[in-house]
Amino acid sequence: MKVLVITSSPNADGLTAACGEAARQGVVDGKSPARVINLNEFNIQRCAVCENGWGTCRTQHVCKLSDDFAQLQGMFGAAEGFAFITPVYFGEPSEAYKAFFDRLRRCEATKKDEARSILTGKPVVCVAAAGGSGNGAIHCLAEMERMVHRLGAQGFDYIPITKQTREYQIETIHDSLAAMCTPKPPEQTMPLSARKGSRPGRPKRRIGRRRPSPS
Numbered sequence: 001m002k003v004l005v006i007t008s009s010p011n012a013d014g015l016t017a018a019c020g021e022a023a024r025q026g027v028v029d030g031k032s033p034a035r036v037i038n039l040n041e042f043n044i045q046r047c048a049v050c051e052n053g054w055g056t057c058r059t060q061h062v063c064k065l066s067d068d069f070a071q072l073q074g075m076f077g078a079a080e081g082f083a084f085i086t087p088v089y090f091g092e093p094s095e096a097y098k099a100f101f102d103r104l105r106r107c108e109a110t111k112k113d114e115a116r117s118i119l120t121g122k123p124v125v126c127v128a129a130a131g132g133s134g135n136g137a138i139h140c141l142a143e144m145e146r147m148v149h150r151l152g153a154q155g156f157d158y159i160p161i162t163k164q165t166r167e168y169q170i171e172t173i174h175d176s177l178a179a180m181c182t183p184k185p186p187e188q189t190m191p192l193s194a195r196k197g198s199r200p201g202r203p204k205r206r207i208g209r210r211r212p213s214p215s
Contacts, residue, residue: 001032001181004079008039008097009087015131016087019161019173023083023125026174030181037075039096042068046099047106057106061115069103076104077118081180082153083173084144085127091136092143093128101147109150120152125176127159134162156180 005023009016020036027034045067050056056064063069076082086093093101108117126148128140137160148155157176161169 001027001030001080002078003027003032003034003081003083003177003181004075005034005036005083005085005177006039006097007036007085008094008100009129010040010096011087014087015129015161015163015166016085018166018170019085019127019129020083022170022173023085023127023177026177027083027181029174030178032081032181035075037072039072039100042072042100044069044072044096044100044103047102054106057103058110061107061111063103063107065103069100072100073104073107073118079122081122081156082119082124083127083177084124084148085129086140086144088128088130088132088136088140091139093140105147105150108152117152122153123156123180124148124153125157125159125173125180126155127161127173130160130162134164137162 005020005027007016007020011017020038024034024036045065047063048055048065050064056062062073084097086097089095092098108119111117126141126144128137128144130137130140141158141160145155145158157180159169159173159176161173
Protein backbone atom coordinates (compact mmCIF):
# COMPACT_ATOMS: atom_id res chain seq x y z
CA MET A 1 0.00 0.00 0.00
CA LYS A 2 1.49 3.33 -1.08
CA VAL A 3 0.86 5.83 1.71
CA LEU A 4 1.10 9.62 1.72
CA VAL A 5 1.80 11.17 5.12
CA ILE A 6 0.50 14.74 4.93
CA THR A 7 1.70 17.24 7.54
CA SER A 8 0.91 20.95 7.69
CA SER A 9 3.01 22.75 10.27
CA PRO A 10 5.77 25.33 9.70
CA ASN A 11 7.62 23.96 12.75
CA ALA A 12 10.07 21.29 11.58
CA ASP A 13 10.86 20.15 15.13
CA GLY A 14 7.46 20.34 16.81
CA LEU A 15 4.76 17.89 17.82
CA THR A 16 3.25 17.70 14.33
CA ALA A 17 6.62 16.77 12.81
CA ALA A 18 7.09 14.07 15.46
CA CYS A 19 3.65 12.68 14.58
CA GLY A 20 4.61 12.65 10.91
CA GLU A 21 7.75 10.67 11.62
CA ALA A 22 5.82 8.20 13.80
CA ALA A 23 3.31 7.73 10.97
CA ARG A 24 6.07 7.23 8.41
CA GLN A 25 7.79 4.63 10.58
CA GLY A 26 4.48 2.86 11.15
CA VAL A 27 3.93 2.58 7.40
CA VAL A 28 7.46 1.22 6.93
CA ASP A 29 6.96 -1.30 9.73
CA GLY A 30 3.71 -2.28 8.00
CA LYS A 31 5.86 -3.28 5.01
CA SER A 32 4.64 -0.42 2.81
CA PRO A 33 6.31 2.57 1.11
CA ALA A 34 5.71 5.99 2.67
CA ARG A 35 6.21 9.53 1.46
CA VAL A 36 5.99 12.52 3.80
CA ILE A 37 4.55 15.73 2.33
CA ASN A 38 4.65 18.98 4.32
CA LEU A 39 2.07 21.29 2.77
CA ASN A 40 3.97 24.31 4.10
CA GLU A 41 6.76 23.52 1.66
CA PHE A 42 4.43 23.87 -1.35
CA ASN A 43 2.90 26.91 -2.97
CA ILE A 44 -0.80 26.44 -2.26
CA GLN A 45 -3.05 29.47 -2.67
CA ARG A 46 -6.44 29.86 -1.08
CA CYS A 47 -9.51 29.08 -3.17
CA ALA A 48 -10.36 32.08 -5.36
CA VAL A 49 -14.09 31.20 -5.52
CA CYS A 50 -14.05 31.69 -9.29
CA GLU A 51 -16.81 33.10 -11.50
CA ASN A 52 -20.19 32.77 -9.74
CA GLY A 53 -18.72 30.68 -6.93
CA TRP A 54 -17.82 27.64 -9.01
CA GLY A 55 -15.26 27.34 -11.77
CA THR A 56 -13.39 24.48 -13.41
CA CYS A 57 -13.38 22.64 -10.08
CA ARG A 58 -16.99 21.60 -10.70
CA THR A 59 -17.00 21.33 -14.49
CA GLN A 60 -13.58 19.71 -15.08
CA HIS A 61 -12.55 18.71 -11.51
CA VAL A 62 -9.30 20.65 -11.78
CA CYS A 63 -8.30 24.00 -10.32
CA LYS A 64 -7.23 26.75 -12.71
CA LEU A 65 -4.96 28.51 -10.21
CA SER A 66 -1.29 28.22 -11.16
CA ASP A 67 0.53 26.75 -8.17
CA ASP A 68 1.48 23.33 -6.76
CA PHE A 69 -2.07 22.09 -6.22
CA ALA A 70 -2.31 20.02 -9.42
CA GLN A 71 0.96 18.25 -8.59
CA LEU A 72 -0.35 17.25 -5.17
CA GLN A 73 -3.72 16.21 -6.59
CA GLY A 74 -1.87 13.80 -8.86
CA MET A 75 0.03 12.36 -5.89
CA PHE A 76 -3.25 11.79 -4.07
CA GLY A 77 -4.62 9.90 -7.05
CA ALA A 78 -1.61 7.56 -7.10
CA ALA A 79 -1.64 6.89 -3.34
CA GLU A 80 -3.54 4.01 -1.74
CA GLY A 81 -3.73 5.27 1.84
CA PHE A 82 -3.12 8.44 3.83
CA ALA A 83 -2.22 10.00 7.14
CA PHE A 84 -3.54 13.55 7.55
CA ILE A 85 -1.66 15.33 10.35
CA THR A 86 -2.23 18.94 11.35
CA PRO A 87 -1.45 21.21 14.27
CA VAL A 88 -4.50 22.59 16.04
CA TYR A 89 -4.99 26.34 15.66
CA PHE A 90 -8.04 27.83 17.36
CA GLY A 91 -9.64 24.38 17.45
CA GLU A 92 -9.22 23.91 13.70
CA PRO A 93 -6.69 22.48 11.22
CA SER A 94 -3.85 24.76 10.14
CA GLU A 95 -4.24 27.36 7.40
CA ALA A 96 -2.00 25.35 5.06
CA TYR A 97 -4.17 22.27 5.62
CA LYS A 98 -7.40 24.15 4.95
CA ALA A 99 -6.06 25.94 1.87
CA PHE A 100 -5.23 22.63 0.19
CA PHE A 101 -8.17 20.52 1.33
CA ASP A 102 -10.76 23.21 0.60
CA ARG A 103 -9.68 23.12 -3.04
CA LEU A 104 -9.35 19.33 -3.15
CA ARG A 105 -12.89 19.00 -1.84
CA ARG A 106 -14.23 21.30 -4.56
CA CYS A 107 -12.51 19.25 -7.26
CA GLU A 108 -13.25 15.75 -5.95
CA ALA A 109 -16.51 15.94 -3.99
CA THR A 110 -18.30 17.36 -7.04
CA LYS A 111 -17.73 14.26 -9.19
CA LYS A 112 -20.90 12.38 -10.12
CA ASP A 113 -22.11 9.33 -12.02
CA GLU A 114 -19.20 7.19 -13.26
CA ALA A 115 -16.59 9.68 -12.06
CA ARG A 116 -15.41 9.09 -8.51
CA SER A 117 -13.25 11.00 -6.09
CA ILE A 118 -9.60 9.96 -6.23
CA LEU A 119 -9.90 9.17 -2.51
CA THR A 120 -12.95 6.92 -2.77
CA GLY A 121 -12.62 3.96 -0.40
CA LYS A 122 -9.01 4.73 0.52
CA PRO A 123 -8.14 4.48 4.25
CA VAL A 124 -7.13 7.59 6.19
CA VAL A 125 -5.67 8.11 9.66
CA CYS A 126 -6.31 11.64 10.95
CA VAL A 127 -4.15 13.19 13.68
CA ALA A 128 -4.84 16.50 15.45
CA ALA A 129 -1.73 17.72 17.30
CA ALA A 130 -2.54 20.32 19.96
CA GLY A 131 0.97 21.24 21.03
CA GLY A 132 0.11 24.46 22.86
CA SER A 133 -2.69 24.50 25.41
CA GLY A 134 -3.86 21.05 24.36
CA ASN A 135 -7.36 22.39 23.73
CA GLY A 136 -9.39 21.95 20.56
CA ALA A 137 -8.07 18.59 19.36
CA ILE A 138 -11.46 16.87 19.36
CA HIS A 139 -13.15 19.77 17.57
CA CYS A 140 -10.36 19.70 14.99
CA LEU A 141 -10.78 15.95 14.45
CA ALA A 142 -14.51 16.43 13.90
CA GLU A 143 -13.74 18.89 11.10
CA MET A 144 -11.21 16.48 9.60
CA GLU A 145 -13.75 13.66 9.75
CA ARG A 146 -16.25 15.72 7.76
CA MET A 147 -13.60 16.36 5.11
CA VAL A 148 -12.74 12.65 4.89
CA HIS A 149 -16.44 11.86 4.43
CA ARG A 150 -16.90 14.51 1.73
CA LEU A 151 -13.93 13.16 -0.22
CA GLY A 152 -15.33 9.63 -0.17
CA ALA A 153 -12.39 8.22 1.79
CA GLN A 154 -12.63 5.65 4.58
CA GLY A 155 -11.74 6.88 8.05
CA PHE A 156 -9.44 4.29 9.60
CA ASP A 157 -8.55 6.11 12.83
CA TYR A 158 -8.85 9.55 14.47
CA ILE A 159 -6.14 10.36 17.01
CA PRO A 160 -5.82 13.44 19.26
CA ILE A 161 -2.41 14.20 20.75
CA THR A 162 -1.16 16.85 23.19
CA LYS A 163 2.08 17.55 25.02
CA GLN A 164 0.70 15.64 27.99
CA THR A 165 -0.19 12.55 25.95
CA ARG A 166 2.75 12.66 23.56
CA GLU A 167 4.69 9.71 24.98
CA TYR A 168 1.99 7.10 24.42
CA GLN A 169 0.02 8.70 21.59
CA ILE A 170 3.13 8.75 19.38
CA GLU A 171 3.11 4.97 19.74
CA THR A 172 -0.61 4.93 18.95
CA ILE A 173 0.02 6.80 15.69
CA HIS A 174 2.80 4.38 14.74
CA ASP A 175 0.68 1.32 15.54
CA SER A 176 -2.38 2.67 13.73
CA LEU A 177 -0.47 3.23 10.48
CA ALA A 178 1.22 -0.17 10.77
CA ALA A 179 -2.18 -1.80 11.24
CA MET A 180 -3.66 0.10 8.30
CA CYS A 181 -0.90 -1.22 6.03
CA THR A 182 -0.98 -4.81 7.26
CA PRO A 183 -3.18 -7.15 5.16
CA LYS A 184 -6.00 -8.63 7.20
CA PRO A 185 -6.81 -12.36 6.93
CA PRO A 186 -10.37 -13.12 5.83
CA GLU A 187 -12.76 -13.37 8.74
CA GLN A 188 -13.87 -16.87 9.60
CA THR A 189 -17.60 -16.57 10.05
CA MET A 190 -19.81 -19.31 11.46
CA PRO A 191 -23.32 -19.85 10.11
CA LEU A 192 -26.06 -18.64 12.42
CA SER A 193 -27.50 -22.14 12.76
CA ALA A 194 -24.11 -23.48 13.83
CA ARG A 195 -23.65 -20.65 16.32
CA LYS A 196 -27.01 -21.41 17.88
CA GLY A 197 -26.15 -25.09 18.16
CA SER A 198 -22.82 -24.33 19.80
CA ARG A 199 -24.27 -22.15 22.54
CA PRO A 200 -24.43 -23.88 25.89
CA GLY A 201 -27.97 -24.48 27.02
CA ARG A 202 -29.30 -22.42 29.86
CA PRO A 203 -29.93 -24.59 32.93
CA LYS A 204 -33.60 -25.00 33.72
CA ARG A 205 -34.86 -23.40 36.86
CA ARG A 206 -36.02 -25.87 39.45
CA ILE A 207 -39.45 -24.85 40.58
CA GLY A 208 -40.66 -26.47 43.76
CA ARG A 209 -43.55 -25.96 46.08
CA ARG A 210 -43.40 -22.63 47.73
CA ARG A 211 -42.96 -22.87 51.44
CA PRO A 212 -45.62 -21.12 53.45
CA SER A 213 -44.31 -18.06 55.22
CA PRO A 214 -44.41 -18.15 59.00
CA SER A 215 -47.40 -16.35 60.41
